[in-house]
Amino acid sequence: EDQVTQSPEALRLQEGESSSLNCSYTVSGLRGLFWYRQDPGKGPEFLFTLYSAGEEKEKERLKATITKKESFLHITAPKPEDSATYLCAVTHNAGNMLTFGGGTRLMVKP
């Protein structure tokens, strides 16, 4: 059975304090690993797709990396506007359905 586990559940950072969010996955035949950002009361907003170990994607202060067992979302010098819940999800060979992790709630204080 596919499993996606995100850690930590919640993370408090000071503005400018870099850190990483973890997404561990167990899936047969990974087709894609997705990172989403979700603001309170809104739907998930797509950030990145990673397809294979060693791949990296960057967008502003965010950088996503992936190995065969886990993915990291690195946040460099975060700002308060980066506060949100970050969701990780995977799709596998059987289809396009997403299996989600529980999310990491990030709070960045000024």
Added chain:
Amino acid sequence: DVKVTQSSRYLVKRTGEKVFLECVQDMDHENMFWYRQDPGLGLRLIYFSYDVKMKEKGDIPEGYSVSREKKERFSLILESASTNQTSMYLCASSRPGQGHSGNTIYFGEGSWLTVV
């Protein structure tokens, strides 16, 4: 930009009422999905559709049905709403995957349903 539009953002319904949640996407995507999101349980798949008039059960289909009469529109139906269906409902769409690549799934803004 991909747009997935959920027509109702906030609804309050009574127990036993029939509820329709509508979703429209403007990118000609074949795949459409309905999820519900609850605190501590994350996002769970209710139903999905790979094509017009096609539907497949997800992880938690009980108490729900869906309709896909047109490619751009996917409706979620609660035949007889119950209080345990109070939740945030998210619609999503995507193209079919190409080879071993998983295609990006785009979400709507969500519909908050309260059943009293």
